[in-house]
Amino acid sequence: MKEFLLKQGVSENLLDEVEKFTKFYDLDKNYEYRIPHLKYKYYGKETWEKAIAAILSGSHILLSGPKATGKNVLAENLAFLFKRPLWTISLNISSDPASLIGSDTFKNNEVVLKKGPVYEAGLAGGFAVFDEINMAKNEALSVVHSALDYRRVLDVSGYDRLNLHEATRFIATMNYGYIGTRDLNEALVSRFLVIDMPTITDSDLKKLILENTNLREDYVDLFVRLFLDLQEKSLNSEISSKAIDLRGMLAAIDLMEHGLSIKSSLELGIADKTFDSYEKEIVEDIIDTLFKSGIKSGDLFVG
Structure with a gap:
């Protein structure tokens, strides 16, 4: 330590x-x-x-x-x-x-x-x-x-x-x-x-994700961007804080490593934690913008 x-x-x-x-x-x-x-x-x-x-x-x-x-x-x-x-x-x-x-x-x-x-x-x-x-x-x-x-x-x-x-x-x-x-x-x-308590910086968030997952470094930035975009929208009162869940995002990454699709994993870990349809649509739009349909969960990880 x-x-x-x-x-x-x-x-x-x-x-x-x-x-x-x-x-x-x-x-x-x-x-x-x-x-x-x-x-x-x-x-x-x-x-x-x-x-x-x-x-x-x-x-x-x-x-x-x-x-x-x-x-x-x-x-x-x-x-x-x-x-x-x-x-x-x-x-x-x-x-x-x-x-x-x-x-x-x-x-x-x-x-x-x-x-x-x-x-x-x-x-x-x-x-x-x-x-x-x-x-x-x-x-x-x-x-x-x-x-x-x-x-x-x-x-x-x-x-x-x-x-x-x-x-x-x-x-x-x-x-x-x-x-x-x-x-x-x-x-x-x-x-x-x-x-x-300050909001986490992008550099510290990247370190945290790298330490706790097997993601390839070139894909880590996508998840950093996802979290920070959601956090910014929450701080600006565009969405509630329900989808701002770092543990949920890390759990979703773990699901992807086990073979679940990116979309389904992020729904379980982030998007489905908000029960307002309008808010959920905003969260899903951010996810769809960052994660293009051609990316498969198996492509994200080392080895």
């Missing part, structure tokens, strides 16, 4: 500090299985440096930005880099304090606390992701406020207080503009350092 980051130009001094962090904070072997196994790496020097510096300073971070900017991928990459166990908590409308901190359960003829993800992360010195924090109910946000407080103490009703492990960090993600989302209040935002 260090070599990958150095190639991107990430500060070697910061990476040396990460090594000191990982050596200083031991990890209980029972939690090692929670250190993520990376499928994708995050590309973006400045964002990496901001996130690493924030975590080293003891701060929690809020990753904010449109869809497909790599918020969850970065969170997983950070947990992997710092060798910390990771809990991902989806803050939907059903989230409540019990689902975050824990709830009573009956064990060995006595009532004990069944630990929730926030409690476990605080106990183990892990990283916890509050996914889509701007969709959370007030009851859940009360727990988030408490977890982020500078005193680093969680009061567990009916049980003892938990002093958060010094290595514990909370990473929130936020897609703005979605139905069901709302603005975060100033008191909550002030508990984070905020990183405005």
